[in-house]
Amino acid sequence: MRDHLRLPTSPGFWRSPLRGPWLTSVLGLVLLVGVTVLFVTGLVSYAAYNPGLSPVNDTTPDKGVLGFYLFAWPTDPVWLYRLTQGVHVTLGVTLIPVLLAKLWSVVPRLFTLPPARSVAHALERVSLLLLVGGGLFEFTTGVLNVQLDYVFPGSFYPLHFYGAWVFFAAFVAHAALKAPAAVRTVRRHSAEATETTRPAEAAELVEDDLVSPRPAPPTVSRRGALGMVGGASLLLFLTTVGQSLGGPFRRTALLAPHGTADPGGGPNGFQINKTAGYAGITPADTHADAWRLVVGGRTGTVRLTRADLLGLPLHSSSLPIACVEGWSTADQWWRGVRLRDLAALVGHDGDPPDVLVESLQRHGAFRRAALRANQVADPRSLLALQVNGEDLSPDHGYPARIIVPAAPGVLNTKWVARLTFGDL
Numbered sequence: 001m002r003d004h005l006r007l008p009t010s011p012g013f014w015r016s017p018l019r020g021p022w023l024t025s026v027l028g029l030v031l032l033v034g035v036t037v038l039f040v041t042g043l044v045s046y047a048a049y050n051p052g053l054s055p056v057n058d059t060t061p062d063k064g065v066l067g068f069y070l071f072a073w074p075t076d077p078v079w080l081y082r083l084t085q086g087v088h089v090t091l092g093v094t095l096i097p098v099l100l101a102k103l104w105s106v107v108p109r110l111f112t113l114p115p116a117r118s119v120a121h122a123l124e125r126v127s128l129l130l131l132v133g134g135g136l137f138e139f140t141t142g143v144l145n146v147q148l149d150y151v152f153p154g155s156f157y158p159l160h161f162y163g164a165w166v167f168f169a170a171f172v173a174h175a176a177l178k179a180p181a182a183v184r185t186v187r188r189h190s191a192e193a194t195e196t197t198r199p200a201e202a203a204e205l206v207e208d209d210l211v212s213p214r215p216a217p218p219t220v221s222r223r224g225a226l227g228m229v230g231g232a233s234l235l236l237f238l239t240t241v242g243q244s245l246g247g248p249f250r251r252t253a254l255l256a257p258h259g260t261a262d263p264g265g266g267p268n269g270f271q272i273n274k275t276a277g278y279a280g281i282t283p284a285d286t287h288a289d290a291w292r293l294v295v296g297g298r299t300g301t302v303r304l305t306r307a308d309l310l311g312l313p314l315h316s317s318s319l320p321i322a323c324v325e326g327w328s329t330a331d332q333w334w335r336g337v338r339l340r341d342l343a344a345l346v347g348h349d350g351d352p353p354d355v356l357v358e359s360l361q362r363h364g365a366f367r368r369a370a371l372r373a374n375q376v377a378d379p380r381s382l383l384a385l386q387v388n389g390e391d392l393s394p395d396h397g398y399p400a401r402i403i404v405p406a407a408p409g410v411l412n413t414k415w416v417a418r419l420t421f422g423d424l
Contacts, residue, residue, distance in 0.1 A: 008108075008111040009111045009112070009113045011108065011209065011212065011213050012212070012213055012214050013108075013111075014107070014108040014212055015212050015214060015215055015216040016212065016215070016216065017212065017215035017216060017217070017218040018105075018218070018220070018222050018225050019105055019108070019210045019211065019212060020210055020211050020222065021181075021182075021185045021210060021211075022185055022186065022222060023105055023222045023225065023226060024102065024105040024106055024182075024210060025181070025182035025183075025185040025186050026186055026226060027098055027101055027102040027105060027226075027229070028102060028175075028178060028179075028182050029179075029182055029183070029186060030095075030098050031095065031098055031099065031102055032175055032179060032182075034091060034094075034095045034098065035095070035168070035171055037087070037091060038088060038091055038092055038095070039164060039168045041084050041085070041087050041088035041091075042088055042160075042164055043069060043164075044084045044088075045081075045084060045085050045088055045324065045408070046060075046070075046157075046161060047069070047070050047071055047073060048073045048081050048084075048085075048406075048407070048408050049073075049408060049410075049411070050072070050073055050370065050371070050372055050411075051063075051067065051070065052067065052070045053354060053370045053371075053372055054354070054356065054370035056356065056368040056369060056370055057369060057370050057411075059155060059157035059158060059365075060157055060158040060161045060162070062158075063158075063161065066161075066162075066165055072372055072374060073372065073375075073406070073407070074374070074406060075374060075375055075378040075380070075381070075404065075405040075406050075407075076405070076406065077406065078319055078320070078380070078405040078406050079320065079322075079406070080406040081322045081406050081407065081408055082244065082320055082322035082328040082406075085244075085322055085323070085324060085326055085328075085408070086241075086244030086245075086322070086326055086328060088326070089142075089146055089240070089244070089325065089326025090237065090240050090241045090244060090326060092139065092142050092143075093143065093146070093236050093237070093240045093255070094233045094234075094236050094237040094240070095139075095233065096139060096143075096233075096236060097229050097232035097233045097236065098229060098233060099135055099139060101225075101229045103132060103135075103136075105210065106210065108209065108210060109128070109209065109210070110128070110132070112209065124174075124177060127170045127173045127174050127177075128170075128174065130166060130167070130169075130170035131167065131170040131171055131174050134163060134166045134167025134168075134170055134171075135167055135171075137163050137167070138160065138163050138164055138167050141156060141159060141160050141163065142160065145160070145324070145325065146256070146257075146325045146326055147257060148257050148273075148325065236255065238252060239252060239253060239254045239255045239256075239259075240253055240255050240256055240259070240326075241253065242256070242259055243256035243258050243259045243326060243327040243328070244326055244327065244328055246320075246328060246329060246330040247330055253327075256325075256326070256327060257325070257327070258271045258325070258327035259327075266390065267387055267388030267389055267390035268387060268388070268390060268392065268393035268395075268396050270321075270329045270330070270332060271321070271327060271329050272395050272396060273323060273325070273409065274361075274364055274414070275395045276394040276395050276415070278363060278364065279359075279360075279361035279362065279363055279364055279414070279415065280361060280362030280363045281360055281361060281362075281394065281415050283394075285360050285415070286360070286394065286398055286399050286415065288305065288306060288307070288399075291305070291306065291360075291399050291417075292304065292305060293305075293306075293309065293383075293400060293416065293417065293418070293419070294417065294418040294419070295342055295345055295346055295418075295419045295420075295421075296346060296418070296419070296420040296421065296422075297343060297345075297346025297347050297348055297420070297421040297422055298346060298347030298348055298421070298422065299346050299347030300346065300347075301346070302345055302346060306385065306399045306400070309336070309337055309383070309385060309400065310385060312337050312341065313337070313338075313341065314335055314336060314337060314385075315335070315336070315337070315338050315379070315382065316333060316334065316335045317333075317334050317380040317381075317382055317403065317405070318331045318332070318333050318334075319331060319332065319334060319380060319403055319404075319405055320332070321403075321409050321412060322408065322409060323408065323409035323410075324408055324409070324410070332387050332388055333387065333388050333389065334382055334384040334386070334387050334403045335382075335384065335385065335386040335387070335389075336382040336383050336384035336385040336386065336400070336403075337382065337383045337385070338379060338381065338382060338383075339352070339355065339371075339375075339376045339381045339382065339383060339402075339404075339419075340352045340376055340377050340378075340379070340381070342383060342419060342421075343355070343376060343421045346421055348421050348422075351373065351377060352373060352376040352377050352421065353373050353376070353421050353422050353423065354370060354371065354372055354373050354376065354421070354422070354423070355370065355371050355376050355419055355420065355421045356368065356369075356370050356418075356419070356420040357369050357370070357371065357402055357413045357416060357418075357419055358413075358416070358417050358418040358419075358420075359413050359414060359415050359416060359417060360415040360416075360417045361414070361415055365410065366410040366411070366413070369410065369411050369413050371402070371404060371407070371411065375404050375405075375407065376421070378404070378405060380404075380405050381402075381403070381404045381405065382402075382403050383400050383401070383402060383416060383419070384397070384400065384401050384402070384403045385399070385400055396414065397413075397414030397415055397416070398415075399415075400415075400416045401413060401414040401415065401416060402414075402416060
C-alpha cells in the first residue's frame with residue numbers, strides 16, 4: 001500500500017493541502033481574462049505586419065482561413081503598436097507565475113487513471129493536454145523571443161502563430177467546460193465546507209479530485225499562496241513594463257534586454273535591435289561615392305545620391321520605434337523626405353500606391369518589406385536622413401531609413417537601397 005502511495009497515479013501521492021477547487025478556480029479566472037487579452041493583442045500584432053499585402057511580409061504563408069481577420073494596419077494613433085505589443089509582452093511575462101501555479105494546482109489530474117472513462121472524458125483529457133502543452137510552448141517561445149535568444153528550430157512567427165491557435169482553441173473548450181463551476185466556487189466565502197455551506201456544495205468540495213485524501217500539515221493558507229503568486233506577477237510586471245514606457249522607467253525593466261539606460265549619448269543614443277555590423281553593412285556600402293537610392297514607379301526609375309535627397313523638400317516627424325519584443329523608444333525627431341513625395345518623382349502624383357522597400361543588409365530577417373498605400377500617403381511617413389538634428393548613425397540606418405507611424409520596428413527598414421512603388 002505504501003508503495004502504491006508513492007506513485008503519481010495515486011491520489012495519496014499529492015499531499016499539498018493548498019490544492020482544491022477555490023485556488024484552481026481563482027487562478028483559472030485570472031487566466032481566462034489574461035489569456036484572452038494575450039490572444040487578441042497577438043493577432044493584432046500579426047496584422048500590423050500587413051502579411052496579406054505582399055509575400056515578403058508574410059512570415060506564415062500557409063495560414064489559410066486563420067488569416068480571416070486581417071485588416072489594413074492604420075497609422076493613427078502613432079503609439080498604437082507601442083501600446084498593443086507592449087501590453088502583449090508585458091502581460092505575457094506577468095502571467096507566468098499564474099500559469100505555473102495553475103498547472104501545479106491541477107497536476108494530479110494529469111495522472112488520473114484510467115486515462116479515459118468515456119468519450120466525453122477522453123475529449124476533455126485531450127483538450128487538457130493541448131492546453132498544457134500549448135500554454136507551455138507559447139509562453140516559452142514568447143519569452144525566448146523577447147530575450148533575443150530564440151533557440152527553437154524554425155521561424156518564430158509561424159510557430160508562435162499556429163501554436164497560439166492550438167492553445168486558444170483548447171483554452172476555449174476548457175473554459176466552456178470549467179468556467180461556470182469556477183465562478184460558482186469563487187463566489188463562496190470559504191474554500192472549505194462550513195456550517196453555512198449548503199450540503200450539495202460541501203459534497204462537491206469534499207469529492208473534488210484535487211483535494212488530497214491525506215493532506216500534509218499546512219504551512220501557508222490558500223489565500224497566502226495566492227498572494228505569493230500575485231506578488232511574483234507584480235514583481236515581473238515592475239521589472240518588465242519599463243521597456244515599453246521608456247524614459248526613466250526603462251531602468252526598472254531589469255528582465256528586458258532593452259531595459260537599461262539609453263545606449264551611448266547624443267541624438268543617436270536610443271535603443272536598437274540590429275546593428276550595422278550584425279546586418280553586414282560596411283562603410284564601403286554606405287559611402288557617398290557608392291550609395292545610391294533607386295526609386296522605381298510608373299514612369300521609370302531614378303537614382304538619387306544622399307546629396308540629392310537633402311536637396312529635396314525635407315519634413316519632420318516626431319515618432320517612436322516599437323518592436324515585437326515589446327520594447328519601444330520615446331518619440332524621436334526624424335527629418336527626411338516624405339514617402340509620398342518620392343512616389344511623385346516616379347509618376348504617382350495622386351494617391352500613392354504600396355511600396356516595396358529593400359535594404360542593403362546581408363543578414364537578418366526583413367531585408368525586404370512592404371508598406372501599404374495608407375502608410376505611404378501619411379505625411380509623417382519619411383525616408384529619414386537625420387534624427388534629433390543629426391545625421392543617422394550607422395546602427396540607426398545611415399544613409400537613409402524608413403520611419404512610419406504605428407508600424408512595427410522591422411517595417412521601419414534601415415540602410416534603404418531601393419523603393420519600388422506600385423502593385424506588389
